[in-house]
Amino acid sequence: MVQVYKIAASYNANAYLIATKRPIMVDVGMNCDLALQSIEKIIVPNALEYIVLTHCHYDHTSGAPELAEKTGARIAIHKNDAESLGDDHATVSNLFGVRSPAIKPDVILQGGEMLDLGDLELKVVHTPGHTPGSICLYASKQLFSGDTVFPNGSVGRTDLKGGDPNQLIKSIKLLTTLDVDIMYSGHGDVTSKDVNAQIRDSLRFAEQVL
Template sequence: MKAAIIPVTPLQQNCSLIWCTKTMRGALVDPGGDLDRLKLAVEKAGVTLEKLLVTHGHIDHCGQTGVLAEELGLPIEGPHEDDRFWIARLDEDGAKYGIQGKVFEPNRWLKQGDTVTLGELTLEVIHCPGHTPGHVVFYHAPSRFAIVGDVLFQGSIGRTDFPMGNHQDLIDAITQKLWPLGEDVMFIPGHGPTSTFGHERKTNAFVSDYALS
């Protein structure tokens, strides 16, 4: 498995291109905008896209997902259906944030325990509410790798002051669903640099073992 980060939108959201190196088939995770840049990155990597994956319904993460899916004839998988509320307001939020947004209906809503496939890879779906109620994380156990969207960042966690956000749900999701995966798991967050769960358990001011003790 390989992954590449392509920052998109004025909010510099980390869209991820992930692919199976054996088949060179893959997916874009959270293609929120700057579609020409994303298509160029896919072409340069020599990857054949199978689908588009979405962690949650915020405009910078999925505002242009429906447009790209229609243009390329690709299915959309994710997020959890509890984020239908957010996806339904993409047009409205696009005008608010100056990012073009278009409402879409995923081909498949995801839930805890589901899996998604890319080539010969299988990723686990982990429902991590709090930042949004329907936020999901994609985890590839053999690579010790996760794409966590806006659940967790290097040194921080996702905001919970948006509609339907819940701080305690977010803390519980991180500590009860992500930490047990192992300290060596490397993750790509929705914004900013990569990190590992172990580093965040030691140093994160919000969810380190010390901060929560």
């Protein structure tokens, strides 16, 4: 089992360090220094290979440029959200009363890629709906679900710029075809309690409410 660490992040968006041979961060949160302090306790920060952004939202991404600069890690994001990085409505930075930071992605993802982390291959699953370029990451029955699905049958909101309820339902349907033991979502707690059933609950909820 590959070690995954929940990294102290500001506000309430989660960030995770996957401590493989070629370690990566999944999202960063809003405070680079806070994230870096946590990372330093686990790995040599310069070893960080990628910062994979699950989507373009400010609370997940705004610490990324500084962390990339300080560690040399490359920023990866899906192409549909890469296009939105400078848009204060699409990144919801306007909700925080600030402009989006300049984020220059080094790797543009399409979905379907396998990220080589040395001792783990992580699959990129394109799951639009919360945003057009939302992705989930999947390996060894572990799912990084971003803001697509949350524990206890919750789902990401679709009323922000770029959101699409029908796409979200399709994306969650796709996630129900995976076998998941542990889910690391963009908000809330890490869960390992009958996760497949939780994702099916999310699908049912999305179909009824969205």
